[in-house]
Amino acid sequence: MKSKKSIIQSAVSTLELEAAAILNVAKNLNDDFEKVVSTILECNGRVVVTGIGKSAIIAQKIVATFNSTGTPAIFMHAADAIHGDLGMIQRNDVVICLSKSGNTPEIKVLTPLLKASGNKLIGMVGALNSFLADQADMVLNTSVDKEACPHNLAPTTSTTAQLAMGDALAICLLECRDFNESDFAKYHPGGSLGKKLYLKARDLALSNEKPSIHPKASVKEALIEISKNRLGAVAVIDAENRVIGVITDGDIRRMLENYSNIEHLKAEDIMGKNPKSIQFDALAVDALALIRENSITQLLVLEQNTYFGIIHLHDLLNEGIV
Incomplete structure (x- = not known):
């Protein structure tokens, strides 16, 4: 059993080898990389x-990254390809073939078939003197000096190089297409990532009650409204539905500390003026930033100058935005 120190040293050695391999891949980029990006951008089909x-x-990971960043792609297993799956390749598709050696039996069988179909073939290969590198129209060099495996057998450094090359392609394509946050949100509607990109303040406010009172309302009315709606706050609004203040649980506690007789008090006497607010069409993630910045738990939502509703920190927690 290795000591704790030697375990850490082994991990550091692996990571340093793989980091060096990625830097080496970067140094080996040439005109073929630009040609690959241009070919994919001009492609009317998909990237296989x-x-x-x-x-x-x-x-498969490269395909997932391509699809999520605006480049239509599908995965085809090389072994299955020569047993019928070649039928998924259409005339206008571009094919990227990954192989460390570029000489495996399946690759040697598949490559001539791809060439015969007339599809552009891109070889992402770790050996430039291989069959795949020789047959490919363009070559992405992912050669590495050695695997992180101490026996230089298990694909580790070589697959890291492939993964990094795939990411480099995806990001270049994304930037060339001016793929922005709105585009990204279309492909990531689920989970907290998607919600950060499309969920609006109004979506959260609409799921809550809309507690409000007028400035001349009694403290008792304010307490009832706060308790009934369970948002910890009530907006104080004028006759035109404009917010002039807010009363929170904290305001109630301060009132009890400062006044021995509260019967004569009105909402306008204890409300907080100039409450923090956000426009209803702002992103929920921006609402969270305001809540954090001001160390508050509720945020008023406005539609232009009128009262729209309230967002509570718990709403953001429940949506996984935090």
Whole structure:
């Protein structure tokens, strides 16, 4: 059993080897990389990404990244391709084939078939003197000096290089397409990531009650409104539905500390003036930023100058925005 120190040293060595490999991949970028990006941008079909073994797993991740950043892509396993799955490739598709050696039997069988179909073939390969590198129209060099595996056998550094190359392609394509946050939100509607990109303040406010009182309302009315709606606050509004203040649980506590007789008090006497607010069409994530910045738990939502509702910190927690 290794000591704790030697375990850490082993991990550091692995990470340093893989980091160096990525830097080496960056140094090896050439005109073919630009040609690959241009070819994919001009493609009227999809990007078909294929490979065998561990390279096939990396290919699937590249496909997922392409699809989520605006480049239509599908995965085709190299072994299945020669047993019928070649039928998924359409005339206008571009094919990226991943292979460390570029000489595996499946790749040698698949490559001539792809060439015969007339599709552009991009080889992401770790050996420039290989069959795949020789046959490909463009080559992305992902060669590495050695695997992180101490026996130089298990694909580790080589698959990291492939993964990084795939990310580099995806980001270049994203930037060339001016793919922005709104586009990203279309492809990521689920989970907290999507919600940060599309969920608006109004969506949260509409799910809550809309507690409000007029400035001349009694303290008792304010207490009832706060308790009834369970948002910890009530907006104080004028006759035109404009917010002139807010009463929170904290205001109630301060009132009890400062006054022995509260019967004569009105909402306007204890309300907080100039309450923090946000426009109803602002993003929920911006509402969270305001709540954090001001160390508050409620935020008033406005539609132009009129009262729209209230967002509570718990609403953001429940949506997974925090």
